[in-house]
Amino acid sequence: MLFPFLHQTVFLLTEEDLKNFVNEAHKLGMHVILDLVANHTAWDNEMASKHPDWYEHDWKGNFHPTPWFDWSDIIDLNYENPALRKYMTDMMVYWVKNYGIDGYRADVAGAVPTDFWESARKEMEKVKPVFMLGEWQQRDLHQKAFDATYAWDWHKTAKNVAQGKADATAFHGYYSENESAWPLAAMRMNYVENHDSNSWEGTMNENFGDAQKTIMALQFVAEGIPMIYNGEEACNNKRLEFFEKDAIQWKECGYEAYLKKLIDFKTQNQVLWNGKWGARMVKVENNNPQKIFSFVRMSGKNKVLAVFNLSKEAASFKFTDDLPNGNYKDFDGKDVKIDNSEMTLPAWNYSLYSAH
Secondary structure, X not given: OOOHHHHHHHOOOOHHHHHHHHHHHHHOOOOOOEEEOOOEEEOOOHHHHHOHHHEOEOOOOOEOOOOOOOOOOEEEEOOOOHHHXXXXXXXXXXXXXXXXXXXXXXXXXXXXXXXXXXXXXXHHOOOOOOEEEEOOOOHHHHOOOOOXXXXXXXXXXXXXXXXXXXXXXXXXXXXXHHHHHOOOOOEEEEEOOOHHHHHHHOOHHHHHHHHHHHHHHHHHHOOOEEEOOOOHHHOOOOOOOOOOOOOOOOOOOOHHHHHHHHHHHHHHOHHHOOHHHOOOEEEOOEOOOOOEEEEEEEEOOEEEXXXXXXXXOOEEEOEOOOOOOEEEEEOOOOEEEEOOOOEEEOOOEEEEEEEO
């Protein structure tokens, strides 16, 4: 069965190309998810002429874009129609079953009824376990439908801190809400940039400046699943075209090795693993909280202490409780003893310590 909703986009590759790509990724221990836009289609999608009842209509009886937005190039699908639901579910199962796809990144996931995502996932998992990432920020999506969702508020908080619009305590509010209102199993995706922010808000240099490497480190060691956006490892400093092909200029800039080091650190310390497999962050009190953001994540014999200077000047501080005290190895593997002595971090810098 041919599914034109997704088929033309995917088969810029041949069917054999896609199967080979997925197989090779699996051999490397990687997973492949497809980007799925389930809320809407283009005006000229053949579904619009063959199945006009699968779409929402305005008071004039015409197709319409997503309400209140300026998305004039798309028209919304109608999930009150059982035939559309079946088609979309069958389409999602098709790619999982026939090509080994491991799940989907669901565009504007909250604009599609949650019960559709839940039922579609149930059908896919009759074939194999899948991973679902929702482009939305809503706790209830994690109940049965999605493994991970976008941490939009994390990105906004990080950007405000980097631009001097907020100090380090802004993250206290984010992580308080994260712990109180979100289950540990909910993987909230932290990101320095994504396709929207890069094209419409600015590059990581524009948005984060001197803070970018420190914020990158925070996204790896704090709660949440980190995302490396296309081009970050090549220090892409260009706002990529949103609707047109825009090639990234791949070059060595030191970030690839840096990101690998962060990945290794996260992998080697289970307390930093995602969701229910990791540990909660516990705030470490210090005497300079407007500049110094500090916490531990610990379980059993594994403990990670993370200290970030989220300011544009050097900052001295002391820990004011005994929680972080102990013997560690730092980010470079050197032995370090932590106590309540005064410490100093340069501007936009950090220290990571691990104990096993």
